[in-house]
Amino acid sequence: MREILVPWVEKFRPRTLDEVVAQDSPVATLKRFVETGNLPHLLFHGPPGTGKTSAILALTNDLFGPVMLRQRVLELNASDERGISTIREKVKRFAQQSIAAKPSNYTHPCPPFKIIILDEADSLTSDAQSALRRVIEIYTKVTRFCLVCNYVSKIIDPIASRCAKFRFTPLPPDVAVGRLKEIVIQEKVACDDANLEVINDISKGDLRRAITLLHSVHRLYKTRITKDRIVELAGIVPDVIIQSLMHVFQVTQSQRDLNTIIENDIVRNGYPAVQLIEQIGDEIIKVHGINSIIEEGKDTTENINSKQKKQSKQSMIIDLDDDDGQKGLKKDKKVEMDKDDETGNDEDENRDLVGLRDEQKAQIALSIAQTERMLIDGANEELQIKSLLSLILGCFRRG
Template sequence: MAPVVQSSQPWVEKYRPKQVKDVAHQDEVVRVLSNTLETANCPHMLFYGPPGTGKTTTALAIAHQLFGPELYKSRVLELNASDDRGINVVRTKIKNFAAVAVGSGNRHGGYPCPPFKIIILDEADSMTEDAQNALRRTMETYSKVTRFFFICNYISRIIEPLASRCAKFRFKPLTEEIMSSRILHICKEEGLNLDSEALSTLSSISQGDLRRAITYLQVIPQDVVQALFTACKSGEFELANKEVDNILAEGYPVSQMFSQLFDVIVEAEDISDEQKARICKRLAEADKCLIDGADEYLQLLDVASNTMRALCNQPQFC
């Protein structure tokens, strides 16, 4: 099968289920939430279980099914592990969003659009106890106009006053059969051929984490990473620029490229620790810029030029 043209979108996002009913292997959770969506009257919810089992996907799907694309941005606030979620954020950003009431629950564009908003707190178990206590008071005060969805790996790290106010949903690790089925579907869509041994190994090492399995499936070939590194070492800017163009043309995720390039840099024996430090510092800065929405081409080109500068001591590559 000829490979299809890839996009730069990570496959984890590209193949994320858009509806609750499409979430794999969480039958009890899906059944209860499907009934809840029919009434469009959601309680506060707490999703817990191992990583890569569909917790965040389910929370996002509920929000999209309730409000649709037009109202989603104004009705839903997402905060994940990359955001500062200390007590000050709870008292300002979260409280300000939660306090504003919305219109009555009239359907809009075919979506239920109930008269409340949703705040999704991913990896809530990483919040400090003080922040959680402050959040408890916010939940009590604004429960009529705002619903909270907590997502965590360890429910024991959520304080009891918060947990007791939520409907709890436990997500189970995915079986190898379910993971293999999903991986084969992605391979078919992307035009990839994966033999049975590789499929079994991928399902096994992922240990029930479908997100990890999909990420492993999309790993950039090592020769592509090595070609970029070699081009940078050569000091030929045009060659490095050509490798950057090839990477983007193939649709490889740039954040994954940075991760693999980091490994190549660290393991290289023919460059000094100072050179490694300079390159790795720039890799970290570029990765942060990508998270903030920076252009992939510019960040990858900047990493290549700074790597060249560090390896070849050529100041013109800034």
């Protein structure tokens, strides 16, 4: 008999609210809704892979059970059906339907309303959202709406104000790795804890991405999962390329060297632009963010102590007469010149250590955000990579 292949994301999706992990506050409130049988319109928002869709599906399963689920729940992915016609046809038609009575001796609450789930609702056009607002107003007595999105700012205020909002946060590493361990044990996958942590680090709190990556590596190689196989399948840019870029930024500062790396190492190997930008941003933050602030603090403390010592030495100069006073004045000037020279050297060393001023760090952060937005809108990846990396190189040159 042929094996039925089910993606692990669906196979291990929580079926009840008790199985939803690391979202204690939203889950506790949703459980109270199930107990009372009363439900407002809902708006779930937060990063991808944090359990938003799983939570609402678990909620509907707890409310209606497997028998009444299809009759009472409509799930639509707004990224595929994002136009006003979807709201007018599918959503409005389902909202108009009468409510079927629940079977006798039914153990689930099954309250007298239907639920419409709009996943990725931030993809709805403004006209579709305006039409949806009107549908919510008309059919609110017999239908509850649950909107799931990544960016709550893209939901118009008239809809957002009608919903109870729940923010889902990225899963803590220990929780995500623990969930991956459960899957590894059940599926009998040869993967140690260190590699599960690598998968979680790559996924950055996105459990769906982590499970998908684990499943993909297992299906492709069939044998023991290793770090190299994980990195290769995840499309991670090798660390040697990232360090080569940082070397160009900090040492050679050559546009020719930068173009060579982009064309020969990045574009030719087909590394995703979004992944490259993410790794470069992380590397710059690691090298020129927290570490530089710590070192700046140390340097500042050392400079203050050095100045205090020199000032105490200057205060010991005593002018006994005019001639001695002139000598003392010359000594004071000499000490000041020496002090300025040393302070200047400290500043130069500090600049070499930090590499970037705050304004340039802000400019790089803004450019990374703009580049990611343009890539989402369909801009050419190679041009965006060249533009961003050239801008970063310019910031280091001015540093």
